[in-house]
Amino acid sequence: MSLSLILPRWYDLHAHFRQDDLIAPLVQAHLSMGCCGILAMPNTSPPVAKIFDTDSLPYTSLESYRRQLQDAANGLLETIIVPLYLTAQTTPQMIAAGAHTGLLKACKYYPPHGTTGAMHGAPLELFIQNGVLRAMEEHNVILCVHGEAHDLAAEKYFDEKTNAEDLFYREMLPPVLDAFPRLKIVAEHITTRTAAEFVARGPDTLAASITPQHLLYTVGHLLKGLRYHLYCLPLPKFSDDRAALQEAVLDKSNQKFFAGTDSAPHAQKTTDCGCAAGCFTGGIAPQLYAQAFEEAGCNLEDPAQQKIFAAFLCENGPTFYGLPVAQKTFQLRKEPQNIHTLKIGSHEIVPLPLGMRADMNAQRATLPWQVHL
Numbered sequence: 001m002s003l004s005l006i007l008p009r010w011y012d013l014h015a016h017f018r019q020d021d022l023i024a025p026l027v028q029a030h031l032s033m034g035c036c037g038i039l040a041m042p043n044t045s046p047p048v049a050k051i052f053d054t055d056s057l058p059y060t061s062l063e064s065y066r067r068q069l070q071d072a073a074n075g076l077l078e079t080i081i082v083p084l085y086l087t088a089q090t091t092p093q094m095i096a097a098g099a100h101t102g103l104l105k106a107c108k109y110y111p112p113h114g115t116t117g118a119m120h121g122a123p124l125e126l127f128i129q130n131g132v133l134r135a136m137e138e139h140n141v142i143l144c145v146h147g148e149a150h151d152l153a154a155e156k157y158f159d160e161k162t163n164a165e166d167l168f169y170r171e172m173l174p175p176v177l178d179a180f181p182r183l184k185i186v187a188e189h190i191t192t193r194t195a196a197e198f199v200a201r202g203p204d205t206l207a208a209s210i211t212p213q214h215l216l217y218t219v220g221h222l223l224k225g226l227r228y229h230l231y232c233l234p235l236p237k238f239s240d241d242r243a244a245l246q247e248a249v250l251d252k253s254n255q256k257f258f259a260g261t262d263s264a265p266h267a268q269k270t271t272d273c274g275c276a277a278g279c280f281t282g283g284i285a286p287q288l289y290a291q292a293f294e295e296a297g298c299n300l301e302d303p304a305q306q307k308i309f310a311a312f313l314c315e316n317g318p319t320f321y322g323l324p325v326a327q328k329t330f331q332l333r334k335e336p337q338n339i340h341t342l343k344i345g346s347h348e349i350v351p352l353p354l355g356m357r358a359d360m361n362a363q364r365a366t367l368p369w370q371v372h373l
């Protein structure tokens with residue numbers, strides 16, 4: 001009999017579901033991997049940067065995007081959180097009104113031009129000064145941060161001793177914690193030892209999501225053979241950074257670090273000069289997390305270590321967001337699974353493990369784990 005884990009259904013607390021015809025198949029991919037809840041990031045085009053359909057701003061409304069996700073899930077997702085994209089037009093009044101209706105649970109900070117769809121972002125200082133973070137703190141709205149400093153010289157963006165994420169957690173986030181001690185903050189998709197240690201040492205109001213790719217890979221995996229399907233932001237870092245993330249999730253008292261895949265499908269990964277940021281892990285994330293835990297030295301045959309894995313995947317995230325741990329379960333079984341591209345209309349989306357293969361003509365890749373619902 002192969003090893004089998006029975007786990008509570010889990011929440012992917014950071015994922016991208018795009019828009020229009022892509023939404024339904026992408027939501028289905030999440031349902032197929034045992035998700036009971038999702039946090040759907042708002043960097044659509046136009047971004048989800050107003051609350052109500054009736055607001056006059058030229059953005060997608062949180063109300064309508066959430067409705068589209070609900071329709072796509074056909075009642076099968078218990079929780080759908082859409083954070084509001086923070087722009088220069090976001091006001092404390094919008095936060096209060098959104099929170100009062102129950103629609104607004106979180107807001108997302110994007111460093112201006114820092115990643116895909118981040119051109120509407122505004123500097124963090126603006127939200128410290130204009131009352132938006134104050135309103136979020138008062139109304140118990142969680143701040144999700146893409147933690148990278150912006151407008152940096154290339155040497156500072158990614159260097160031996162420092163990088164955009166390192167600078168963000170050393171210099172930009174501490175004043176926010178000081179000024180808003182009750183504001184709950186999620187450091188999204190952290191990649192560095194600096195961030196992991198900052199979150200671990202920080203107050204209970206601070207937690208972090210970690211992707212499968214940042215637990216599995218380093219920047220060397222990206223560069224060796226230029227495996228551009230691994231290109232995501234923040235970039236995977238060095239082995240000491242990956243070790244810090246692994247230590248954080250394998251700590252038996254971990255309550256602060258949780259699953260958020262940052263699954264981000266791109267039909268066209270490469271551009272004329274560059275590459276779209278994001279790895280697609282829809283349908284296969286629990287499998288990849290289990291693989292990452294094992295590669296980090298976790299023995300998933302040991303019930304005590306299974307508990308650590310379950311806390312990371314299924315419990316810490318919802319608990320931080322004030323959501324119930326799911327009663328329904330799913331099964332993660334240690335049996336090889338072949339995976340394929342996801343075809344949606346004329347698009348073909350390559351899941352990360354397939355994109356990591358040296359032979360680009362290979363039609364499939366094999367994972368060590370399978371999900372059964």
Ligand SMILES: [Zn+2]
Pocket residue numbers: 014015016041262264
């Ligand atoms: Zn993301």
